[in-house]
Amino acid sequence: MKLFVKSLRARGARPTGVLFILSAVLIASVFGATAPKGKNLTDAERAARRKALIAPVAEGVLRVRSTFAACGVCYGSAKAVPGLALEWRKLGAGSWQTLREFPHFDETGDYRGSILRLEEDTAYEVRVVADGHTRAQTSFRTWASKVPVARTVWLDADTTFPVKVSDRGKPDGWVRYAAKPGVVLDNRTEQELCFQVEGAAYVLFDNLTIRGSGARHVMTVENSACVRVRNCDIARWGRVGTPRFDMLGRRHEVGKPARGYGINMDGAIKIGRGSREVVVERCFIHDPRGQANSWFYSHPAGPEAVVLQSPDHSTVIRWNDFVGSDAHRWNDAVESIGNFSAEGGFNRDADVYGNFMAICNDDCIELDGGQQNVRCWDNRFEEALCGVSVQGCMASPVYVHDNGFYSMGDEFGLIGQTIKTGGGEHGVEAWAYMYGNLLWGAGTGITRMQLLRLQTRGNTFCGTQRFRGHEISPFAKSEDDTFGVEIAEKDLPVKWPARPAGFQIDRARFSGIQVAKGQAAPANVRVTATGGARDVPFAIAKCDVSDWFDVAPAKGVIPAGGKVTFTVTFRPERMADRHDYRGAFLVRTPEGLSRPVSLYAETDFVPPYKAAREGDFALYAEGLREGDFKTFDRKKETAFTFDVPKAGRYYLMVRARGNGRDRLRVAVDGDKAEESIQQTKPYPTWTMLTPGHKFGDMTCHWDFQPGPHTVRIRATRNELKYDGLVLTDNPGSFEPR
Numbered sequence: 001m002k003l004f005v006k007s008l009r010a011r012g013a014r015p016t017g018v019l020f021i022l023s024a025v026l027i028a029s030v031f032g033a034t035a036p037k038g039k040n041l042t043d044a045e046r047a048a049r050r051k052a053l054i055a056p057v058a059e060g061v062l063r064v065r066s067t068f069a070a071c072g073v074c075y076g077s078a079k080a081v082p083g084l085a086l087e088w089r090k091l092g093a094g095s096w097q098t099l100r101e102f103p104h105f106d107e108t109g110d111y112r113g114s115i116l117r118l119e120e121d122t123a124y125e126v127r128v129v130a131d132g133h134t135r136a137q138t139s140f141r142t143w144a145s146k147v148p149v150a151r152t153v154w155l156d157a158d159t160t161f162p163v164k165v166s167d168r169g170k171p172d173g174w175v176r177y178a179a180k181p182g183v184v185l186d187n188r189t190e191q192e193l194c195f196q197v198e199g200a201a202y203v204l205f206d207n208l209t210i211r212g213s214g215a216r217h218v219m220t221v222e223n224s225a226c227v228r229v230r231n232c233d234i235a236r237w238g239r240v241g242t243p244r245f246d247m248l249g250r251r252h253e254v255g256k257p258a259r260g261y262g263i264n265m266d267g268a269i270k271i272g273r274g275s276r277e278v279v280v281e282r283c284f285i286h287d288p289r290g291q292a293n294s295w296f297y298s299h300p301a302g303p304e305a306v307v308l309q310s311p312d313h314s315t316v317i318r319w320n321d322f323v324g325s326d327a328h329r330w331n332d333a334v335e336s337i338g339n340f341s342a343e344g345g346f347n348r349d350a351d352v353y354g355n356f357m358a359i360c361n362d363d364c365i366e367l368d369g370g371q372q373n374v375r376c377w378d379n380r381f382e383e384a385l386c387g388v389s390v391q392g393c394m395a396s397p398v399y400v401h402d403n404g405f406y407s408m409g410d411e412f413g414l415i416g417q418t419i420k421t422g423g424g425e426h427g428v429e430a431w432a433y434m435y436g437n438l439l440w441g442a443g444t445g446i447t448r449m450q451l452l453r454l455q456t457r458g459n460t461f462c463g464t465q466r467f468r469g470h471e472i473s474p475f476a477k478s479e480d481d482t483f484g485v486e487i488a489e490k491d492l493p494v495k496w497p498a499r500p501a502g503f504q505i506d507r508a509r510f511s512g513i514q515v516a517k518g519q520a521a522p523a524n525v526r527v528t529a530t531g532g533a534r535d536v537p538f539a540i541a542k543c544d545v546s547d548w549f550d551v552a553p554a555k556g557v558i559p560a561g562g563k564v565t566f567t568v569t570f571r572p573e574r575m576a577d578r579h580d581y582r583g584a585f586l587v588r589t590p591e592g593l594s595r596p597v598s599l600y601a602e603t604d605f606v607p608p609y610k611a612a613r614e615g616d617f618a619l620y621a622e623g624l625r626e627g628d629f630k631t632f633d634r635k636k637e638t639a640f641t642f643d644v645p646k647a648g649r650y651y652l653m654v655r656a657r658g659n660g661r662d663r664l665r666v667a668v669d670g671d672k673a674e675e676s677i678q679q680t681k682p683y684p685t686w687t688m689l690t691p692g693h694k695f696g697d698m699t700c701h702w703d704f705q706p707g708p709h710t711v712r713i714r715a716t717r718n719e720l721k722y723d724g725l726v727l728t729d730n731p732g733s734f735e736p737r
Helices: 025-032 042-052
Strands: 004-006 062-064 071-076 085-090 110-115 124-132 133-141 149-155 163-167 172-179 184-186 193-198 199-208 209-210 217-222 225-230 234-237 243-244 249-250 267-270 278-281 284-285 303-308 316-318 321-323 334-335 348-352 356-358 363-366 372-377 380-383 385-388 398-403 404-406 430-435 438-439 445-447 452-457 460-462 467-468 477-478 484-485 504-507 509-516 519-522 524-531 536-542 549-552 554-560 563-570 580-588 595-604 617-621 638-644 647-656 661-668 674-679 687-689 701-704 707-715 720-726
Touching: 062 124, 062 133, 071 124, 071 133, 071 372, 085 110, 110 124, 110 372, 267 278, 278 484, 321 580, 321 595, 356 363, 356 595, 363 380, 380 385, 504 595, 504 707, 509 563, 524 554, 549 580, 554 563, 563 595, 617 638, 638 720, 647 661
Parallel strands: 149 172, 163 193, 172 199, 184 209, 193 217, 199 225, 209 234, 217 267, 225 278, 234 284, 267 303, 278 316, 284 321, 303 334, 316 348, 321 356, 334 363, 348 372, 356 380, 363 385, 372 398, 380 404, 398 430, 404 438, 430 452, 438 460, 445 467, 452 477, 460 484, 509 595
Antiparallel strands: 062 071, 071 110, 085 124, 124 133, 243 249, 504 524, 509 519, 524 563, 536 554, 536 580, 549 563, 580 595, 617 720, 638 707, 647 687, 647 701, 647 720, 661 674, 661 707
8 A cells, every 4th residue: 555654844943054044935934024014015115114123223313222231333324434433432531442343234224333341330422433523422321230129019929920010110219029038939820921011111020939830931021111030030830731743743732732833932031022121130040841842853842041022122131040951951041033033032232141051952042033233242051952043133233252152962962053143044234243252062163154244253163163154155254263272171261151240160061970880970070169359158059850969068158268169969869761961050149140060961871672651552673673783784775564553643763873963765665765864872772764854854754554564774874773663653752862
């Protein structure tokens, strides 16, 4: 009987750009970019709509938007003026400094750029000069960390959710929401939200411990101004669901129709439209209830710490710890909506600095979208497919500078671009400035894109990290970047994430911890904290599921100028159900400032050969047995026949060991042989056969009728070693772990 093959492809996947570039038309339709609607619009009408989203200033107008440590500048000029420059200084003090990057945009008739690393609560002045004359001049003041509180709303353990917040404070009198020490705000009623902030102004959420239970979001902020979320511990929110392998392995809510991406965009904090000057700072966000699927199945979908949906301007995310785990990986730690819209994501005049974002299945952070004076610096990004994404740079300029990228990799070890530039659409004149970054460990570096005017300088590329895409990028320029640098893990800079914690540690991360036969080697590791000018109280914080290591002392004081040594002890008895254990702990102050230390252990666990669980269907190929490895040949096919007892939807998986991304040629029954990408490891694991599928669409099923069905396989590159082939109705039982 002829085999009916149905390949279900991802409809919402955003391209990673490692292997291919999608067309702008496909991107607009798939990713929901806010492109002009209507088939009959002229090019001029589409350009006008795009320009309206970018919102340039009028001719001769100088607009400034400051934050704590930066200022976005826009100057209206229909044409580029030879020698025009932006100068700045502290108000009335010292000599003028010239902004290095202040590009002109022909499309919108303006100059745009950012002044970086300013001092808080300080007055500055800026001017535009050309031909020795000042064309425009203005002044601004950077924000202050401390805000005056006029009224406090006290919350307790019996708080009824959702709390609807529409308070209208004033610049000299903010409204503060707080709780007494030790109070946990638990959304036991499982309302969709804990806090709904709508139409509010000058509101501070301070030092709250929140457990979201069934809430999709802990907090949403819309149509609000000057809202700050400070020093909050947020966990256990979001939908859980169950994997649907006929829907590319993504999780869907039980009892509800499966559609689209399933469970996605469950951000603890969602910052939405109509909002400006929203700040998330010094928060520890961790342990969502859900889990993002990995690229083993398809483009990830799942929970995030923060979701951005086109706020108006001036969002700041600083000094936070967004920490995933093996049990609760992020999709992205920070996700953008409207990746290919000129107002998408952070939109404009936004800062991301001093954060630790780790253990994600896609990106640590998406800056994707408008990226008009969006700045990202002094962060540490770790353990994700990609570190920072700027693909879909639709307005620009965007700045990614002075960050530490410490080894990429998703749940099952797939690695993408360390700084992701595409592939996908970029704006007409998309400027991206990347300098002073350290790209260390696993990762492929940075890809130069055709439309992206990528300017780099002073970046350090370690190992095999490098630039790609030279031949397709006429606008890219590189200055003083270094390649092939070798840095031992113990010597990695501890300055990232940069934050005023009042103390420093001597080690950023530990990997290579080996657990075999119930013993860990080493059994423990040590980190020393050195105090600064004052005593600093601390407490150790970590994800709820990170019970496989202990840290002592768990709390105390780091004395001024003194030292405290922390001992991390591994618990092998709690490390028996998977090969890789990844986590982190924070030495955290009462103010919410911390120093993170990441930990990576490998065990002698090998996924079981016969992995089917009770209730699964699993039919193993005859003639193969565990440990007896055979080789797929490049010159001839190897055929297997399965006698299927009942009609159903099935998946084919091969148990192999390899070098990461091996390729096979696979045909089923009378179908044409097509390439299947296998995500393999040095030790034997099961991996799905997906003939004809592309990157980002790694799940393939067959609707079989009863009777014999034949699978034909040969190698395309390396002669892959294998010892098993299985037909199953539940590939989740066979995932690598």
